[in-house]
Amino acid sequence: MxxxxxxxxxxxxxxxxxxxxxxxxxxxxxxxxxxxxxxxxxxxxxxxxxxxxxxxxxxxxxxxGRGFFMDPPAGFSDHPILTPRGAMFVGRDDQLTALDRTAEETSSLVKTIRRIDAAEVLATVPALRSDYVAGGVLEPDAMDIDxxxxxxxxxxxxxxxxxxxxxxxxxxxxxxxxxxxxxxxxxxxxxxxxxxxxxxxxxxxxxxxxxxxxxGLIPKRRTAITFDPPADTDISAWPAVVDVDEQFYFKPDADQLMGSPADETPSEPCDAQPGEIDIAIAVDRIEKATEFKIGRLNSRWAGLRSFVAxxxxxxxxxxxxxxxxxxxxxxxxxxxxxxxxxxxxxxxxxxxxxxxxxxxxxxxxxxxxxxxxxxx
Ligand SMILES: Cc1cc2nc3c(=O)[nH]c(=O)nc-3n(C[C@H](O)[C@H](O)[C@H](O)COP(=O)(O)OP(=O)(O)OC[C@H]3O[C@@H](n4cnc5c(N)ncnc54)[C@H](O)[C@@H]3O)c2cc1C
Structure with missing residues (x-):
C-alpha cells in the first residue's frame, strides 16, 4: 500500500x-x-x-488571489494566466435598482468599478439594443483566466x-x-x-x-454555447456582458462568442450534458438583449456548479x-x-x-x- x-x-x-x-x-x-x-x-x-x-x-x-494571478511564482507558467477583458453588468429599466445596488456593494472593494449610463453601455458593446438597455456597471479590471x-x-x-x-x-x-x-x-x-x-x-x-x-451540497447544472458574432464585427475589445440579475451572459472567446442562460438546475453528481430547453433559453435571452441572430451553434456543453445554502x-x-x-x-x-x-x-x-x-x-x-x- x-x-x-x-x-x-x-x-x-x-x-x-x-x-x-x-x-x-x-x-x-x-x-x-x-x-x-x-x-x-x-x-x-x-x-x-x-x-x-x-x-x-x-x-x-x-x-x-490577484497578486498570485498577476505574478505567479517562477516556473508556474510561461505566459500570463490573466488577460484583460473587463465585465459589464447590464440592466433594463426595471433593473435600475439592482444596478445601483451592485455598483454600491462592489465599488467599496474595487475602486475602479463604476455605474455607467445607457449611452456608455451601448458605446462599449454596440450590438446591445438601445430599446433594451437602461444602464450598466463597468468593472474594467475583470479578466479572462487561462x-x-x-x-x-x-x-x-x-x-x-x-x-x-x-x-x-x-x-x-x-x-x-x-x-x-x-x-x-x-x-x-x-x-x-x-x-x-x-x-x-x-x-x-x-x-x-x-x-x-x-x-447539503447541491450540484447545479449550467449550460454554455458558442456561436459566431455578426459578420464584420470586431468583438475583440468587448467586455463580458452579464445581466445584472444573472439571467444571461456572453463574452468573446477568441474569435467567437460564448453565452449562457445562467441556469442553475439542481442535478445529481454526473457527467452533465446540456439540455435543448436551456440552449433555447440562452439563445432567446441573448437575442432579446442584442441585435444578434444566433444561427448555428459552434459548440454546447454543461457543467455542475456545486453550492451549499x-x-x-x-x-x-x-x-x-x-x-x-x-x-x-x-x-x-x-x-x-x-x-x-x-x-x-x-x-x-x-x-x-x-x-x-x-x-x-x-x-x-x-x-x-x-x-x-x-x-x-
Ligand atoms: C458553465 C460554467 C461556468 C463557470 N464559470 C466560472 C468562472 O467564470 N469563474 C470561476 O471562477 N468559476 C467558474 N465556474 C465554476 C468552476 O468551474 C468550479 O467552481 C470549479 O471548477 C470546481 O472545481 P472542483 O475541483 O471543485 O470540481 P471538478 O473540476 O469537478 O473536480 C472534482 C473532481 O473529483 C473527481 N472525483 C469525484 N469523485 C471521485 C472519486 N470517487 N474518486 C476519484 N475522483 C473523484 C471528479 O472526477 C472530478 O474530476 C463555472 C462553472 C461552469 C459549469
Missing part, C-alpha cells in the same frame, strides 16, 4: 490548488477518477475573473515538490483504523492520516463513504470525523478563488489559521466552517 501524509480526492481546480500548496508540507497524492484531471467542472467554466461576483467571502478570496494554464501550473508545481497525481483512480471504499485512512481505488490502495475531500459535485458522496455528515465554500476539518478535511462548495467561483483557497486549505490543514493577508481582506474561518452546514 502506498503511504502519504495527505490524500486528496479529486484532481480538479480545488484538488490541484490544495495539492500544490500542501505539497510544501509533506508527501501528497491526488486521486482522480477520470483519465484527465480537468474533465468535470474545471474544464467547463466561463474562465472569468471578476472581483464583483459572488458574496463578500468570495469577493475577498478573489481579490486576495483555466488550463492555471490548472496545469498547480499540477506541475505539485509534481516538482514531490507530490503525485494518479488518474483512473476511482475511490471506491474509505476506511479509518489506527489513525490512518485507507482507500481502495481502481488504481490500488493508498493510506494517509489526513484525507481531503475535493471531489467537486461528489463531495457529499465521498463524505458518506468516510462516515461524515453531509453538508449560503453559497460560501466549505473549507475545514470535519468536527466529528478525525483527519477528514472538506474542500467543497466552490460553486461558480472555483477558478477565480483557487489561488486563495489553495493557501487557505494548506494553512488550515496544518493548523496555522487563515493567512493574515486574507484575514485583512475579511476572509473568516467561521464563514467556511463545515459544521455550519451540518447542523440540521
Amino acid at each position: 502506498a503511504e502519504f501524509a495527505y490524500i486528496i480526492i479529486g484532481g480538479g481546480m480545488a484538488g490541484a490548488s490544495a495539492g500544490y500548496e500542501l505539497s510544501a508540507h509533506g508527501p501528497v497524492v491526488v486521486l482522480e477518477r477520470e483519465n484527465q484531471p480537468g474533465y468535470h467542472t474545471t474544464g467547463r467554466s466561463a474562465a472569468v475573473y471578476s472581483e464583483a461576483y459572488g458574496n463578500a467571502t468570495i469577493r475577498a478570496l478573489t481579490t486576495g 483555466v488550463n494554464g492555471l490548472h496545469q501550473g498547480f499540477l506541475r508545481g505539485l509534481a516538482a515538490r514531490g507530490g503525485s497525481v494518479v488518474t483512473n483512480a476511482d475511490v471506491q471504499a474509505v476506511e479509518r483504523a489506527g489513525g490512518l485512512w485507507r482507500l481502495t481505488t481502481s488504481a490500488g490502495e493508498f493510506s494517509a492520516p489526513i484525507l481531503l475531500n475535493a471531489a467537486g459535485a461528489w463531495c457529499d458522496k465521498l463524505a458518506e463513504m468516510a462516515g461524515a455528515k453531509p453538508i 449560503d453559497k460560501t465554500p466549505v473549507i475545514g476539518y470535519d468536527a466529528a470525523v478525525a483527519g477528514f478535511f472538506w474542500v467543497a462548495g466552490q460553486g461558480g467561483y472555483g477558478i477565480q478563488t483557487a489561488p486563495s483557497l489553495g493557501r487557505v486549505v494548506s494553512s488550515l490543514v496544518t493548523d496555522r489559521g487563515i493567512p493574515s493577508d486574507l484575514q485583512d481582506l475579511g476572509v473568516e474561518q467561521a464563514a467556511m466552517d463545515p459544521a455550519r452546514c451540518q447542523a440540521a
Whole structure:
C-alpha cells in the first residue's frame, strides 16, 4: 500500500490548488477518477475573473488571489494566466435598482468599478439594443483566466515538490483504523492520516463513504454555447456582458462568442450534458438583449456548479470525523478563488489559521466552517 501524509480526492481546480500548496508540507497524492484531471467542472467554466461576483467571502478570496494571478511564482507558467477583458453588468429599466445596488456593494472593494449610463453601455458593446438597455456597471479590471494554464501550473508545481497525481483512480471504499485512512481505488490502495475531500459535485458522496455528515451540497447544472458574432464585427475589445440579475451572459472567446442562460438546475453528481430547453433559453435571452441572430451553434456543453445554502465554500476539518478535511462548495467561483483557497486549505490543514493577508481582506474561518452546514 502506498503511504502519504495527505490524500486528496479529486484532481480538479480545488484538488490541484490544495495539492500544490500542501505539497510544501509533506508527501501528497491526488486521486482522480477520470483519465484527465480537468474533465468535470474545471474544464467547463466561463474562465472569468471578476472581483464583483459572488458574496463578500468570495469577493475577498478573489481579490486576495490577484497578486498570485498577476505574478505567479517562477516556473508556474510561461505566459500570463490573466488577460484583460473587463465585465459589464447590464440592466433594463426595471433593473435600475439592482444596478445601483451592485455598483454600491462592489465599488467599496474595487475602486475602479463604476455605474455607467445607457449611452456608455451601448458605446462599449454596440450590438446591445438601445430599446433594451437602461444602464450598466463597468468593472474594467475583470479578466479572462487561462483555466488550463492555471490548472496545469498547480499540477506541475505539485509534481516538482514531490507530490503525485494518479488518474483512473476511482475511490471506491474509505476506511479509518489506527489513525490512518485507507482507500481502495481502481488504481490500488493508498493510506494517509489526513484525507481531503475535493471531489467537486461528489463531495457529499465521498463524505458518506468516510462516515461524515453531509453538508447539503447541491450540484447545479449550467449550460454554455458558442456561436459566431455578426459578420464584420470586431468583438475583440468587448467586455463580458452579464445581466445584472444573472439571467444571461456572453463574452468573446477568441474569435467567437460564448453565452449562457445562467441556469442553475439542481442535478445529481454526473457527467452533465446540456439540455435543448436551456440552449433555447440562452439563445432567446441573448437575442432579446442584442441585435444578434444566433444561427448555428459552434459548440454546447454543461457543467455542475456545486453550492451549499449560503453559497460560501466549505473549507475545514470535519468536527466529528478525525483527519477528514472538506474542500467543497466552490460553486461558480472555483477558478477565480483557487489561488486563495489553495493557501487557505494548506494553512488550515496544518493548523496555522487563515493567512493574515486574507484575514485583512475579511476572509473568516467561521464563514467556511463545515459544521455550519451540518447542523440540521
Ligand atoms: C458553465 C460554467 C461556468 C463557470 N464559470 C466560472 C468562472 O467564470 N469563474 C470561476 O471562477 N468559476 C467558474 N465556474 C465554476 C468552476 O468551474 C468550479 O467552481 C470549479 O471548477 C470546481 O472545481 P472542483 O475541483 O471543485 O470540481 P471538478 O473540476 O469537478 O473536480 C472534482 C473532481 O473529483 C473527481 N472525483 C469525484 N469523485 C471521485 C472519486 N470517487 N474518486 C476519484 N475522483 C473523484 C471528479 O472526477 C472530478 O474530476 C463555472 C462553472 C461552469 C459549469
